[in-house]
Amino acid sequence: MSIVFLLIGVIIVIAFLLVIVFNRFVKNKNVVKDAWSNIDVALKRRYDLIPNLVETVKGYAAHEKATLESVINARNAAMAVPTDDINAKIKAENQLQQTLRSIFALGEAYPDLKANTGFLDLQQKLNEIEENLERSRRYYNGTVRENNTYGESFPGVLFAGMFGYQHFDYFETEEASRENVKVNFN
Numbered sequence: 135m136s137i138v139f140l141l142i143g144v145i146i147v148i149a150f151l152l153v154i155v156f157n158r159f160v161k162n163k164n165v166v167k168d169a170w171s172n173i174d175v176a177l178k179r180r181y182d183l184i185p186n187l188v189e190t191v192k193g194y195a196a197h198e199k200a201t202l203e204s205v206i207n208a209r210n211a212a213m214a215v216p217t218d219d220i221n222a223k224i225k226a227e228n229q230l231q232q233t234l235r236s237i238f239a240l241g242e243a244y245p246d247l248k249a250n251t252g253f254l255d256l257q258q259k260l261n262e263i264e265e266n267l268e269r270s271r272r273y274y275n276g277t278v279r280e281n282n283t284y285g286e287s288f289p290g291v292l293f294a295g296m297f298g299y300q301h302f303d304y305f306e307t308e309e310a311s312r313e314n315v316k317v318n319f320n
Contacts, residue, residue, distance in 0.1 A: 155289055159297045162281035166302050169274035170220050173305065176267045177212070177227065183263065184209045184234070187256045191237055194247035201236050208233040221303040228307065234260070271305045278302045 188202050195201075212226040238257065241248045248254075284290045285299040293299075 151289075152293070155293050156297050158284060159290070159299055162277070162284055163300055166274070166277045166281050169270070169277040172270040173267060173274055174217055176263055176270055180260065180263050180267070181209055181213055183256060183260055187237060187260065190250065190253045190256060191240055191247060194244045194250070195240050198240055201240060205233045205237055224303055224305045231307070275304050275306070278304055
C-alpha cells in the first residue's frame with residue numbers, strides 16, 4: 135500500500151512541476167506580446183506621421199523623388215507585415231528606420247526645409263515617437279531575454295517543444311542604421 139501512495143505522490147509532484155513549467159511558458163509569451171504591443175502602438179503613430187513628413191519634404195526637395203519613394207515603400211512594407219509576426223516586423227522596422235534617417239539628412243541639406251516650422255514640428259513629433267520606441271524596445275528586449283533564457287535552460291528546455299515554446303528575436307538596430315547617412319547631390 136505504501137508503494138501505491140509513493141507512486142501517487144510522485145505523480146502529483148511531477149504533475150505539479152509540469153503545471154508550473156507550462157504556466158511559466160505562457161506567462162513569458164504573454165509578457166513578450168504585451169511588450170510588443172507597446173512598440174506596435176508607437177509604430178502605428180510613426181506610420182501615420184510619415185506621409186505628412188514626406189509631403190512636407192516634397193515641396194523643398196522635389197528632385198529627391200527616389201529618397202521619398204523609398205521611405206513610403208519601406209513604410210508600406212512595414213505596415214504589410216502581420217502584427218503577430220514579431221520577428222518579420224522587426225526586420226521591416228529596421229529597414230524603415232534606415233530610410234527615415236535619409237529624410238532627416240535631406241533636412242540638413244536644404245536650409246529652407248530645415249527652417250520650415252511644419253517640418254520642424256513633424257521632426258519633433260517623430261523624435262518623441264522614436265524616444266518612446268527606444269524605451270519600449272528596451273522593455274521588450276528584457277522580456278525576450280527572460281523568455282528565451284527560460285526556454286533554453288533547465289527545466290524549460292526539457293518541455294519547450296511539448297508546451298509550444300516560442301523563441302523571439304531581439305529588436306535591435308541593424309549595423310547599417312548606426313552609420314551616418316550620406317546624401318549625394320548630383
